[in-house]
Amino acid sequence: MTRQRVRLGDLSVGFVHSLSSALLQRQIDPHPLLEGYGLDLARLSEPHARLSIPRYMRLGHAAIQLTGEPSLGLEMGRLRKSGHMGLVGVTSAQAPTVREAARTLIRFEPLYATNYRGASSFLEDAHGAWLRFYSISPYNTYNRFVVDTVLASWITQLSAIAAQPLYPATVQIEFDRPEYAPCYEPVFERAPEFGAEHNQLRLNQATLALRNPEHCPGTWRQLLELCEAELQQRTRTHRLSERVTQLLGPLLKGQEPDLTQIAAKLQLPPWTLRRKLTEEGTSYRTILNDTRRDLATAYIRDTELAFGEIAWLLGFSSAEAFQRAFKRWNHSTPGDYRRAQRRVD
Numbered sequence: 001m002t003r004q005r006v007r008l009g010d011l012s013v014g015f016v017h018s019l020s021s022a023l024l025q026r027q028i029d030p031h032p033l034l035e036g037y038g039l040d041l042a043r044l045s046e047p048h049a050r051l052s053i054p055r056y057m058r059l060g061h062a063a064i065q066l067t068g069e070p071s072l073g074l075e076m077g078r079l080r081k082s083g084h085m086g087l088v089g090v091t092s093a094q095a096p097t098v099r100e101a102a103r104t105l106i107r108f109e110p111l112y113a114t115n116y117r118g119a120s121s122f123l124e125d126a127h128g129a130w131l132r133f134y135s136i137s138p139y140n141t142y143n144r145f146v147v148d149t150v151l152a153s154w155i156t157q158l159s160a161i162a163a164q165p166l167y168p169a170t171v172q173i174e175f176d177r178p179e180y181a182p183c184y185e186p187v188f189e190r191a192p193e194f195g196a197e198h199n200q201l202r203l204n205q206a207t208l209a210l211r212n213p214e215h216c217p218g219t220w221r222q223l224l225e226l227c228e229a230e231l232q233q234r235t236r237t238h239r240l241s242e243r244v245t246q247l248l249g250p251l252l253k254g255q256e257p258d259l260t261q262i263a264a265k266l267q268l269p270p271w272t273l274r275r276k277l278t279e280e281g282t283s284y285r286t287i288l289n290d291t292r293r294d295l296a297t298a299y300i301r302d303t304e305l306a307f308g309e310i311a312w313l314l315g316f317s318s319a320e321a322f323q324r325a326f327k328r329w330n331h332s333t334p335g336d337y338r339r340a341q342r343r344v345d
Helices: 015-024 031-036 053-067 072-078 082-092 098-107 144-162 217-235 240-252 259-266 270-279 284-302 307-313 319-330 334-344
Strands: 009-012 050-052 113-115 121-124 128-133 170-173 199-204
Touching (some): 009 082, 015 031, 015 053, 015 082, 053 144, 098 121, 098 144, 240 259, 240 284, 259 270, 284 334
Antiparallel strands (some): 128 199, 170 199
16 A cells, blocks of 8 residues: 655645735845745746645744744734635635634635644634634744734734724734734734633624625635535545544644544544554554654654654654654654755755
8 A cells, every 4th residue: 555645734825925025015025035945936826836834934934034023924914815815715705704704714724724733723602703723832933923824814814804904802822922922912902812722813793793795695605616626625535544644643742642542533433443444454553653754754854843842743752762763764863864854955
């Protein structure tokens, strides 16, 4: 059986446009930076073109260094347009209400961004809804801007739907209060709660019910059909082993998930999962080891995460246990492997 290697994730190159706009506002030509990351006009014009998440994080970090502005992610979110999100952005712009626009942005997230770490969610109750961005901890200068951009872009895009400024009732952010914390209030009209359990915005029912003056019912339904068809095509999974691999990512952090946990997620008895994986010529332990190996290689090659952080993300009991496993997989220590990759780059 041919095994597909695990990737950290990718997103539409449309995400780059708001970064370009943020640089242009500071009279900085974005093209030299973008071209250094292989993002020339031809690449940005390709339908369905994607950018790996590690490359996007390095690009954002480079833009922050270039501008000297650690809050650049908030501005990138404020400058994001519906077209930057491709078909999903255009569809959400035709939603009848803020509620349906938010649901659209989150339901069809895989069409413009996928991350092995998880998926965003829309959690509604009697009083309102949380728009939750998944955890990408541990946080550092390479990924804090990602959370900033996502939360700010949600408010920007939903404000465009309602044709009026919208402000969340609550903003919660997982990472600790950064030095640029005062920059959040002009965007959200309130200070976030830092060090929270989730990255999320709270919208009340009155805000969710606001109507879109540009809504056209027929166009909205046609665009939804296109999104549904593309989502079905993109998320189609052919083997149970692939589904197990997809589930492992969010569960690995700080623990080694066992087969029983995965079986519960799949709503299968453990013995049935074990038997079906055997029929596919694999086992749970093999999938777990392969997934950890692929992710370890990607984290070391494509990110600046410390080895202790990578060990935690992959569910190892210690950094030493991770380093022993990595040497067994790659016949090289993590440090030697990272240095070799930097020389190749």
